[in-house]
Ligand SMILES: NC(=O)c1ccc[n+]([C@@H]2O[C@H](COP(=O)([O-])OP(=O)(O)OC[C@H]3O[C@@H](n4cnc5c(N)ncnc54)[C@H](O)[C@@H]3O)[C@@H](O)[C@H]2O)c1
């Protein structure tokens with residue numbers, strides 16, 4: 001069988017993005033040849049440093065190479081400023097829209113072990129609209145300034161995101177039926193919203209998601225809904241109750257960082273930005289300026305993001321190899337980074353996981 005060659009764009013970005021993306025590249029290169037996969041890598045620029053060098057946080061070349069040459073990509077993190085800087089706009093938010101990566105898929109899973117609360121959920125976050133359309137304005141009134149932002153929810157995006165959430169629930173169920181141990185009895189999708197207050201925007205999300213999940217092929221999928229604030233409460237008290245969560249963009253962003261705390265660290269939680277036939281693996285965390293340059297960033301979110309990207313490029317066997325090696329490191333618990341209470345450097349954890357591949 002001829003090997004499949006995947007061309008992968010590498011966008012480290014800023015801060016610890018530069019420390020963890022090389023680890024993602026190395027794990028792909030270290031996959032066994034028997035999987036029949038080869039990789040070519042293209043280094044691409046984006047982020048705050050790129051903005052300072054070129055005046056553009058997302059150079060056109062990065063977008064055009066991703067579109068015309070790559071099968072997928074790994075994105076580290078960028079240091080977006082918290083005050084407006086003229087000409088700067090978050091490159092990852094822009095990429096999601098430019099490449100129509102409409103779903104942000106974020107699995108949050110605990111590893112097996114005594115005393116560990118079993119958690120195995122996937123947050124499926126709408127990735128193109130909601131408050132992330134970034135249509136904001138500030139104006140003066142006699143009482144002072146007022147700022148406004150548009151929250152845009154469309155039927156099309158809500159339907160697409162609920163549909164992929166349903167498909168992910170079915171796929172997870174199939175893996176369970178194949179014998180994988182699981183804490184879930186059957187496929188469940190929880191639709192989250194705030195339509196008790198935002199009856200038009202979140203109301204449209206809720207109704208459309210429910211309609212999409214009522215399709216014939218999802219008859220085996222149980223569908224529940226929950227208002228986002230009480231969802232946070234239940235997520236923290238009973239995380240094992242969730243299988244697949246589907247959420248509008250901003251709620252999905254917030255819920256996934258919260259869920260990361262439940263499994264020990266943001267440094268563990270991966271994501272994939274998924275569109276038709278293209279995926280960008282991206283750790284859920286940011287550029288972590290508080291630890292950058294110390295060589296202690298946890299690489300696991302990135303390694304798992306590389307695996308997740310492979311899953312969406314139909315390379316499940318290769319993805320499974322990476323997950324197994326990472327889980328073995330965590331289950332043994334001897335070589336952990338400081339975010340998990342250990343003393344290991346990034347490099348030591350990477351080497352331990354590569355050894356297990
Ligand atoms: N995808 C992205 O590009 C992305 C995502 C989130 C935040 N950001 C940006 O990152 C910058 C910093 O944001 P923040 O500090 O709010 O969030 P953050 O995710 O960077 O850090 C939050 C906390 O988690 C820790 N942490 C995160 N990743 C870790 C890892 N791999 N290993 C060990 N510890 C880790 C950090 O040290 C910090 O204490 C901001 O400029 C923000 O805009 C970018």
Ligand SMILES: O=C(O)CC[C@H](C(=O)O)[C@@H](O)C(=O)O
Pocket residue numbers: 078079080090091092093253284286
């Ligand atoms: O800081 C940025 O430029 C993007 C942050 C980004 C987001 O979607 O809001 C991040 O929080 C994420 O979860 O991917």
